[in-house]
Amino acid sequence: MDNAFIKSIQDKKIKDSNSITFEDDKNNEAQLVFDEKSIKRTEFVRNNAHVSRKHPIYIEFYGVNYSIPIPRKKVRGIKTDEEIGKNPRQTIIQDIHGFARPGEILAILGPSGCGKTTLLNALSGRLSTKDVEGTIKMNGYQSTKDLKRFIAYCTQEDIFFPHLTVRETLTYTSRLRLPREVPISAKLEQVENVIQALNLSKCSNTKIGDIKVRGISGGEKKRVSIANELLTDPSVILLDEPTSGLDSSLALELVQTLKEFAVKQKKTIIMVIHQPSSQVFELFDRLLVMADGHVVYFGDGENIVDYLANEGFVCRPNFNPADYMLEILNDSTIKQKLITAYKQNMQSDSSGKLVVEKYYKSSTNPDDSIILESSKYKWEATFFQQLMILTERSFKQRSKVILSKLNFTQVLCIAILTSLIWFQLPYTEANLMDRCGLIFFTTSFWAFFPSLNTISAFPLDFNVLRKERQSRSYRLLAYFLSKQIAELPLIIIFPIYYILIVYWTTGLVPSASSFFAYMATAILATLTSQSFGYLIGATFMDIQAATMANAVIMLGSLVLGGFYAQNLPFGLSWLKYLSFMFYSYSITMEIQFNSPYAKFQCSNISQTNEYSQCLYPPNGSSDGYIQGVTVLEHLKLNVLPWYANLLILIGLSLIIRSLAYFSLRRNSNKR
Ligand SMILES: Nc1ncnc2c1ncn2[C@@H]1O[C@H](COP(=O)(O)OP(=O)(O)OP(=O)(O)O)[C@@H](O)[C@H]1O
Numbered sequence: 001m002d003n004a005f006i007k008s009i010q011d012k013k014i015k016d017s018n019s020i021t022f023e024d025d026k027n028n029e030a031q032l033v034f035d036e037k038s039i040k041r042t043e044f045v046r047n048n049a050h051v052s053r054k055h056p057i058y059i060e061f062y063g064v065n066y067s068i069p070i071p072r073k074k075v076r077g078i079k080t081d082e083e084i085g086k087n088p089r090q091t092i093i094q095d096i097h098g099f100a101r102p103g104e105i106l107a108i109l110g111p112s113g114c115g116k117t118t119l120l121n122a123l124s125g126r127l128s129t130k131d132v133e134g135t136i137k138m139n140g141y142q143s144t145k146d147l148k149r150f151i152a153y154c155t156q157e158d159i160f161f162p163h164l165t166v167r168e169t170l171t172y173t174s175r176l177r178l179p180r181e182v183p184i185s186a187k188l189e190q191v192e193n194v195i196q197a198l199n200l201s202k203c204s205n206t207k208i209g210d211i212k213v214r215g216i217s218g219g220e221k222k223r224v225s226i227a228n229e230l231l232t233d234p235s236v237i238l239l240d241e242p243t244s245g246l247d248s249s250l251a252l253e254l255v256q257t258l259k260e261f262a263v264k265q266k267k268t269i270i271m272v273i274h275q276p277s278s279q280v281f282e283l284f285d286r287l288l289v290m291a292d293g294h295v296v297y298f299g300d301g302e303n304i305v306d307y308l309a310n311e312g313f314v315c316r317p318n319f320n321p322a323d324y325m326l327e328i329l330n331d332s333t334i335k336q337k338l339i340t341a342y343k344q345n346m347q348s349d350s351s352g353k354l355v356v357e358k359y360y361k362s363s364t365n366p367d368d369s370i371i372l373e374s375s376k377y378k379w380e381a382t383f384f385q386q387l388m389i390l391t392e393r394s395f396k397q398r399s400k401v402i403l404s405k406l407n408f409t410q411v412l413c414i415a416i417l418t419s420l421i422w423f424q425l426p427y428t429e430a431n432l433m434d435r436c437g438l439i440f441f442t443t444s445f446w447a448f449f450p451s452l453n454t455i456s457a458f459p460l461d462f463n464v465l466r467k468e469r470q471s472r473s474y475r476l477l478a479y480f481l482s483k484q485i486a487e488l489p490l491i492i493i494f495p496i497y498y499i500l501i502v503y504w505t506t507g508l509v510p511s512a513s514s515f516f517a518y519m520a521t522a523i524l525a526t527l528t529s530q531s532f533g534y535l536i537g538a539t540f541m542d543i544q545a546a547t548m549a550n551a552v553i554m555l556g557s558l559v560l561g562g563f564y565a566q567n568l569p570f571g572l573s574w575l576k577y578l579s580f581m582f583y584s585y586s587i588t589m590e591i592q593f594n595s596p597y598a599k600f601q602c603s604n605i606s607q608t609n610e611y612s613q614c615l616y617p618p619n620g621s622s623d624g625y626i627q628g629v630t631v632l633e634h635l636k637l638n639v640l641p642w643y644a645n646l647l648i649l650i651g652l653s654l655i656i657r658s659l660a661y662f663s664l665r666r667n668s669n670k671r
Pocket of ligand 1: 068092110111112113114115116117118119
């Protein structure tokens with residue numbers, strides 16, 4: 001039926017273009033565009049039905065208070081200890097109440113800083129429960145952690161991976177969050193529907209972007225944020241300023257889509273909105289107006305003008321009531337008056353319980369109060385599916401960051417520099433320390449570079465991770481493992497690329513087995529360094545602090561690595577075992593010096609073939625050459641056998657990664 005309708009519109013368009021004037025033509029085109037958009041909206045709402053399996057939800061809340069502890073330092077000096085009391089607290093919102101039902105929009109309005117976002121956070125369960133008081137019920141039941149799965153929350157900030165396109169972002173969400181029973185083709189179809197419904201076709205293949213990466217516009221980002229939530233078919237949708245950054249016609253269209261979605265799919269919508277136009281205002285069923293953390297009005301949208309008039313504030317005819325209300329609430333005397341007036345009206349019901357219960361009783365019947373059953377699965381995708389999807393996504397996102405031109409150029413420059421400085425080192429005693437220097441430099445470079453590239457991995461993902469974990473998209477372990485799998489091939493490209501150049505230009509031991517062993521050790525050192533990067537990043541969750549901590553750890557490891565300080569003070573020689581560079585340096589030295597090729601001509605060969613002036617012990621220079629093993633003994637780098645060094649390095653890498661996981665877990669559980 002809809003296709004026939006679209007065709008009739010198109011036929012009409014062709015017919016009209018031959019017969020009407022230019023002005024009429026323009027009006028008709030505008031009408032056609034409007035009709036087509038309306039069809040798209042309807043199609044989206046209708047198409048959503050086949051993935052929908054959730055129940056309509058009534059939300060009631062009353063007596064909602066939120067307060068935060070004030071550090072005692074802040075209040076001391078102004079007040080005495082007795083006045084401060086034991087636990088001084090600052091109230092952010094007080095006795096907030098309201099009600100939202102399926103098929104309707106509850107709009108929360110009020111001046112900036114009045115507590116609107118705080119209320120949404122409380123309703124979505126994002127605030128620490130010990131700081132929130134009051135009752136929040138869903139279909140008459142106390143809101144629980146499990147029931148929060150029915151709620152989608154579009155935050156004020158649009159949080160996405162910048163290197164993914166709009167379509168990719170929505171596709172990953174649909175694969176992770178739509179019910180398992182929905183076939184993948186239906187999930188992809190749903191992505192296309194939501195792209196159409198929110199007018200995102202034009203930018204669907206454009207990267208989301210951020211400050212550094214040019215991407216879609218702010219308004220488009222906002223719509224992607226909403227699309228991302230609508231896609232998953234929530235029963236309740238909380239939106240924090242969904243229309244900010246949109247022009248008035250787009251804002252109207254968006255709220256119309258939401259309203260239609262609410263009505264036809266029985267969704268409950270609660271939105272914080274700043275300056276709705278009068279057309280948008282008309283779409284709201286109920287209003288909650290706040291000021292300074294208090295309720296100033298709660299009731300039907302159409303009654304606000306009369307309520308304000310009763311209080312002595314008459315809105316001029318044809319004036320947008322939302323604008324008028326914000327205008328008067330900006331006057332502190334009027335604001336205070338309205339807060340007091342509302343409190344007086346609610347004298348016997350200060351928490352708002354009776355008002356809310358009255359609404360609930362009048363709008364539900366016993367059949368409606370469905371016992372909410374969350375999905376039988378804790379996560380919609382299986383652990384293995386989560387791992388696959390997240391690995392694919394992480395690879396796409398991180399490959400753009402790790403395989404950057406900057407990183408390749410940096411490694412190439414260092415490889416060229418290394419090749420020039422240590423070009424074709426001769427196998428002589430005089431060049432022994434240069435050879436050790438080259439090997440240690442390579443070890444330390446592959447200790448620093450990977451960790452520096454990794455410390456940002458978790459901090460950069462953290463906001464997305466928290467957002468997605470709050471909507472129970474996947475398990476933390478799946479995310480953590482996916483990161484390791486996705487970044488493994490990316491990070492080892494660099495040591496391979498570097499060693500391929502440097503190994504042959506500097507004249508290291510010319511045998512295939514030594515070359516591959518050397519390469520494998522560089523890769524292992526890279527992975528260990530990467531583990532440190534993960535741990536430091538996951539612990540600090542702040543790139544600047546992590547960079548500093550990384551520098552301290554890496555420099556400490558460098559000093560104790562066995563090259564700079566070979567004879568540590570008495571009693572401190574064990575310190576070198578704390579340095580992971582010591583193990584990788586020992587292995588690479590073993591590869592290079594415990595080899596038949598590793599024979600170094602003594603520097604002071606006299607005419608009479610007496611090699612006694614060789615710096616190394618006589619058994620190393622019996623034939624005029626110092627054996628590589630003698631060098632290893634002299635430098636005390638073969639204290640542990642090579643396989644022990646190897647096992648320690650592997651074990652260290654695994655332990656550090658496990659610690660990184662627990663650190664990430666601890667940080668992601670913080671509110
Ligand atoms: N955890 C917190 N610590 C300190 N102050 C807080 C905290 N949470 C909220 N506030 C304060 O509470 C007030 C309400 O904040 P909230 O973000 O809810 O306001 P808002 O009405 O959404 O503002 P806007 O419209 O500008 O987004 C603000 O003054 C804010 O600074």
